[in-house]
Amino acid sequence: MASGRRLGxxxxxxxxxxxxxxxxxxxxVREGDNIILVIVSPEEYEHGEMQLWSVTGSPLIPLAEFxxxxxxxxxxxxxxxxxxxxxxxxxxxxxxxVHVKIYWGxxxxxxxxxxxxxxxxxxxxxxxxxxxxxxxxMGSVSNHVVNHATCPIIVVKTPDHQH
Numbered sequence: 001m002a003s004g005r006r007l008g009x010x011x012x013x014x015x016x017x018x019x020x021x022x023x024x025x026x027x028x029v030r031e032g033d034n035i036i037l038v039i040v041s042p043e044e045y046e047h048g049e050m051q052l053w054s055v056t057g058s059p060l061i062p063l064a065e066f067x068x069x070x071x072x073x074x075x076x077x078x079x080x081x082x083x084x085x086x087x088x089x090x091x092x093x094x095x096x097x098v099h100v101k102i103y104w105g106x107x108x109x110x111x112x113x114x115x116x117x118x119x120x121x122x123x124x125x126x127x128x129x130x131x132x133x134x135x136x137x138m139g140s141v142s143n144h145v146v147n148h149a150t151c152p153i154i155v156v157k158t159p160d161h162q163h
Contacts, residue, residue, distance in 0.1 A: 001060065001097060004032035008120035010111055010145075011037045013080040016126030020156040021086050024124045028154070031095040036060070037087065038114045038123070039077060039100060040107040054104060056117060063087050063098040075102055108144030115151050124154040 009024050011017045021037070029035065053059075058075065065071050067084050087098045101118065103110035115123055127142045142155045 001034050001099065004030070004034055004096070005121045006034045006036055006118060008036045008038050008111075008114060008118065008123040010107075010123060010125035010141075011039050011083055012107075013078070013083060014126065014128070016128050016156070016158040018080065018082050018086070018126075019158055020124045020126040020154075021083060023156045024154075025086060025090045025094065028122070028124065029090060029094050029096055033094075033096045035087065035090060035096055035098045036114075036118055036120065037066075037083070037098065037100045038103070038111060038118075038120075040103045040105065040110040041077065042107070043076075043104065057101050057103040057110070057114065060099040060101055060118075063091065063100065066100040077102060107141045108148070111141070111145050112148045112150075115149050120151055122152045122154060123149060124156060127155045127157045 007024060007028060009017075009021045011021060024035065061071065063084075066079060072079055090096050091098055101114060103114060111123065111125070114120065123145065125142055125145065142153075146153050146155065
């Protein structure tokens with residue numbers, strides 16, 4: 001990993017997380033920075049060696065390896081072409097290093113753990129814009145992270161009609 005800042009972006013391949021990644025690249029990234037795409041899969045991963053990573057998450061995966069279909073099958077993650085395009089463009093145009101780190105479990109808890117374990121200098125995430133009732137029932141990942149994180153959190157809001 002390069003010696004610059006470690007800028008995390010929570011990515012679940014939804015339109016709001018894609019917007020958060022694009023916002024980070026456009027507004028926050030400087031040459032020499034590291035972008036860490038933090039993915040949290042809600043399902044428990046039970047295959048062999050992955051059980052070892054249930055607490056610490058996967059090793060840091062270079063973007064080129066993550067884009068390899070063999071690796072995405074191994075981790076049971078389907079990266080969106082748009083995320084790969086934005087990340088690859090950042091590498092080429094902004095001269096940054098991009099890695100992926102995958103966690104399994106509760107998104108709010110795992111994102112807070114990622115901040116400590118990697119460690120991250122900041123975390124950018126999208127906001128799905130759940131209404132008051134849905135948020136009360138389902139909880140808000142961004143609200144949990146903002147209230148429990150130990151680094152600056154940037155929440156990129158998406159208008160209600162774009163999720």
